[in-house]
Amino acid sequence: xxxxxxxxxxxxxxxxxxxxxxxxxxxxxxxxxxxxxxxxxxxxxxxxxxxxxxxxxxxxxxxxxxxxxxxxxxxxxxxxxxxxxxxxxxxxxxxxxxxxxxxxxxxxxxxxxxxxxxxxxxxxxxxxxxxxxxxxxxxxxxxxxxxxxxxxxxxxxxxxxxxxxxxxxxxxxxxxxxxxxxxxxxxxxxxxxxxxxxxxxxxxxxxxxxxxxxxxxxxxxxxxxxxxxxxxxxxxxxxxxxxxxxxxxxxxxxxxxxxxxxx
Amino acid sequence: xxxxxxxxxxxxxxxxxxxxxxxxxxxxxxxxxxxxxxxxxxxxxxxxxxxxxxxxxxxxxxxxxxxxxxxxxxxxxxxxxxxxxxxxxxxxxxxxxxxxxxxxxxxxxxxxxxxxxxxxxxxxxxxxxxxxxxxxxxxxxxxxxxxxxxxxxxxxxxxxxxxxxxxxxxxxxxxxxxxxxxxxxxxxxxxxxxxxxxxxxxxxxxxxxxxxxxxxxxxxxxxxxxxxxxxxxxxxxxxxxxxxxxxxxxxxxxxxxxxxxxxxxxxxxxxxxxxxxxxxxxxxxxxxxxxxxxxxxxxxxxx
Numbered sequence: 001x002x003x004x005x006x007x008x009x010x011x012x013x014x015x016x017x018x019x020x021x022x023x024x025x026x027x028x029x030x031x032x033x034x035x036x037x038x039x040x041x042x043x044x045x046x047x048x049x050x051x052x053x054x055x056x057x058x059x060x061x062x063x064x065x066x067x068x069x070x071x072x073x074x075x076x077x078x079x080x081x082x083x084x085x086x087x088x089x090x091x092x093x094x095x096x097x098x099x100x101x102x103x104x105x106x107x108x109x110x111x112x113x114x115x116x117x118x119x120x121x122x123x124x125x126x127x128x129x130x131x132x133x134x135x136x137x138x139x140x141x142x143x144x145x146x147x148x149x150x151x152x153x154x155x156x157x158x159x160x161x162x163x164x165x166x167x168x169x170x171x172x173x174x175x176x177x178x179x180x181x182x183x184x185x186x187x188x189x190x191x192x193x194x195x196x197x198x199x200x201x202x203x204x205x206x207x208x209x210x211x212x213x214x215x216x217x218x219x220x221x222x223x224x225x226x227x228x229x230x231x232x233x234x235x236x237x238x239x240x241x242x243x244x245x246x247x248x249x250x251x252x253x254x255x256x257x258x259x260x261x262x263x
Numbered sequence: 264x265x266x267x268x269x270x271x272x273x274x275x276x277x278x279x280x281x282x283x284x285x286x287x288x289x290x291x292x293x294x295x296x297x298x299x300x301x302x303x304x305x306x307x308x309x310x311x312x313x314x315x316x317x318x319x320x321x322x323x324x325x326x327x328x329x330x331x332x333x334x335x336x337x338x339x340x341x342x343x344x345x346x347x348x349x350x351x352x353x354x355x356x357x358x359x360x361x362x363x364x365x366x367x368x369x370x371x372x373x374x375x376x377x378x379x380x381x382x383x384x385x386x387x388x389x390x391x392x393x394x395x396x397x398x399x400x401x402x403x404x405x406x407x408x409x410x411x412x413x414x415x416x417x418x419x420x421x422x423x424x425x426x427x428x429x430x431x432x433x434x435x436x437x438x439x440x441x442x443x444x445x446x447x448x449x450x451x452x453x454x455x456x457x458x459x460x461x462x463x464x465x466x467x468x469x470x471x472x473x474x475x476x477x478x479x480x481x482x483x484x485x486x487x488x489x490x491x492x493x494x495x496x497x498x499x500x501x502x503x504x505x506x507x508x509x510x511x512x513x514x515x516x517x518x519x520x521x522x523x524x525x526x527x528x529x530x531x532x533x534x535x536x537x538x539x540x541x542x543x544x545x546x547x548x549x550x551x552x553x554x555x556x557x558x559x560x561x562x563x564x565x566x
Contacts, residue, residue, distance in 0.1 A: 004318065005335050015366045022363060023354040099350035103411075105316050106344035107367035108336045263277060263317060 006111040006258040016104060016117030017124070024125070035078065035129035039136045042074045043067065059199060060230055071142040072223035073196035075133055075151060076158070079126040079223075080216055083159035084187060086122035087166030087253075088179050094118075095170065101261065115257045119167055119250065123159025130155035144229030151226050154239070158219045161242050164249035165215075171256025190216040195224075215245050265292040266328075267419050267450045268313060273322035275308045275474075282308040284474040285322065290419075295441075295451040297465035299458075301560050305474040306454040307347060310421050313452065314344050327418065340368055343412030347423040349404055351396045357407060358383065358392040361414055368415040375414065382410040386440065402433025409440060420444070422453040426460060438463060458552040468552075472560045482552055490554035491525040495533050498544040507540065516558065525550060525558075 024031055051066035059069060094100040104114050131152060137143055143151075169182045193203065194216035200208055211217045218238045225235055268290035275283040283305040290296045298306045311317035312324060315335040324331045326338045352360050358379055365375030383389040386406040391399065399407065405425065412420055425441070426434040434457075441464055445451060455461050461468055462482045470477045470485075478485060486492075491514065497504060500522045508515050508524065513532075515524045526532055533547040 005315070008336070012367075012369065015369070018366060019352075019355075019363050022359065026354075098353055099346070099348050100352055102316075102346055102348070103350035103352070103364070104367060106314055106339065106346065106412075107364065107415075108340040108369070109367055110336070 004258060004262065006262055007254060008110045009112040009116055010110075012109060013113035013117040013120070016109065016114050017121050020117070020121040021124075031125075031128075032132060035132040036136060038078065039071075039074055039133050042070070043137075043140065046070050057199070060225070060228070062228070062230075064228065068142060068228070069224075070197055071137055072227040073194075073220050075130060075137070075155075075227070076194075076216060076220040076223045077191060077196060078129050078133060079155045079158040079219060080162045080187070080190065082126040082129045083119075083122035083161075083163035084166040086125050087118055087163040088170055088182075089176065091118045091122075091167060092170050092173070092176050092179070095261070096176070105261075111258060111261060112254055115167060115254055119160060119163040119253065122163030122166065123156045126159030126162075127152060127155045143227050147226045147229045147231050150231075151223055154219070154222055154226070157239065157242050157246070158215075161215050161219075161245045161249065164246055164253045167253035168249055168256050171253060171260045190214050195220045215242060218242055266290065267292050267326065268296075268452065269323075269325045269328075270309075270313070271323040273309070273312060273324050274320045275305070275312060275317065276320040282474050283312070286471070286474070286476050288469055288476065288479065290450060290452055292450055293448050294466040295445050295453065295464050297461040297468045298452070298454040298471060299456075299461055299468055299556060300454075300471035304471040304560075306471060307423055308474075309471070310423055310452060310454060314342060314421050315339055340415065341418050343415060343417035343420040345405075345408050345412045345420070345422045345425055347427070349408065351404060351407060351411070353396050355396070356392070357388060357394050357396065357399070360396060360407060361411055364411050365414040370415060378414055378416075382413055385413075385443075386410045387436075400433075402429050402436065405429060405433065405437055406440065409437065413444075417449070419450040419452065422451065424454055424456065427456065434460075458556060462552045470556060470559055477559050478555075485555050486550050486552060489558055490550035492527050492550055493525075493533075494548055494550050494554060495524040495526070495536060496546050496548065497522045497524070497536065497541055499541075501540055504536070504540040507536075518562070523554070525554070 047067045054066040056063045057066055057069045101114050105111060134143060134148065134151060169179065173179060193207065193211050194200070194214050195211065196216070200211045200217060203211060218241045222235060222238050225231060266289045268288070270289070271287050272285040273283060273287070274281065274285050286309065298309060300306050308317065312319050313326065313331070315331050315338060327341055329338055331338055352363065355363055361379035361382060362372070362375045365378060366372065370378070380389070383392055386409065388403060388407060388410070391403070396404065396407070409425065426437050429437065438460065441451065445464070451464070453464065465482060467480065468482055468485060469479045478489065480488070498521055504522065505517070508522070513524050514526065515522055524532065533545070537545050
């Protein structure tokens, strides 16, 4: 059987990516504010509020301050949020309310190109936010360079992973309110239990295994080791996990959107 | 004869429901072909297959002599589409809507800017180039959708109900633009609910219902063939009139409180009817496309 034209994907997808960039640039001041201030809020809350009660944490053979421990998690969580919210709420609005995808489908673009562009755009937003946050956090001496620079391409990889999952949900949810469900069942548990605010090892055994299956756990490990300058070959395995995650969820996202839109 | 669209036994089935049932039609280069039909007749499904949005269930469809299944990208690059629902990009300005859309066709940025400028002039929106789409009136939006469909200099434009929901002024303005385009030799495929629109713009019409083509022809010929030249309308008809119609075997529609009689020599008939059956409640008028449409597709509501 011939594969549907939806899955014919060329570099033309960059045109749709450009469209999103144009819209982003129109309100760039608003877009730059959250990644600029959010890390400051976290540092204020955890650095001044919480870390005095915690002291140091023993992580990967070294003793580090609680602030140093959670800084990489703030980066990882933001990578997840930027991509996931872009390909869920924002993409859904473009698809369902604004009919933007319908208009694009009347041009030489294929559906696969539109969806790919949305996911890559979500990853781009993760990357932009990460660059701004790195700049802010570097001011506090919380990032180890040059290893910390690797977090920038990592933000893109993580963005593709979470963006693909988000797009899969966009292909499935009957209405925009239903996004509450994957956020409650998938995003919030990751936010709390992926080694973000306390080491995964503090969890009971069964929960540790569960946490290891979640992509944010691996992204946090990567950002943490890069922030601390603890770079080893084992990090490649973590990155490989994210890559495999993309290879599974990107095609699933394409299939779910094809089923939703092509009738 | 050069055909822009050739559809052969095209069928579309959605979850067991046949929306389009083995229809065949052709669009000749340079003509405006209208698809008429009540809601759910299969018009939108037909044109969605034509511009490659919706895959056919079976049949053959070629546009510009190319198979839509295999050459969809080239075909879509050479046609322009105005969809039924407003799909303008609300995140962009009027001008950006045209420029960004042009980029989807891989038209160089400089060329799209120039083209966008000309098109905004054409639709008389050049003074609103920096406006947000949401600030435009319904008529302005529809003109912008039309301009957007022309950004790639298409050889064929496909219009799905281009004037639905517009006020009479805006509707006439859209018609004027479409007539300009037609006189320049652009091929047009359009669907509409407005008989006046179909009669004014279309060289040829196809009337569809229940996914099938009922009739096909030039508007004037369809009127004469299916509704005669004239119609006598009688309000509150009497039983004697009904008896008279039966005895003469006249082509008519009995709506209960009204009877429409179609015919060619109605001038005489009208005089007879007025004299014998009604003094005030009857009138004579020319047959219209609406008569043809209602005769062929029935008068019951489609919801």
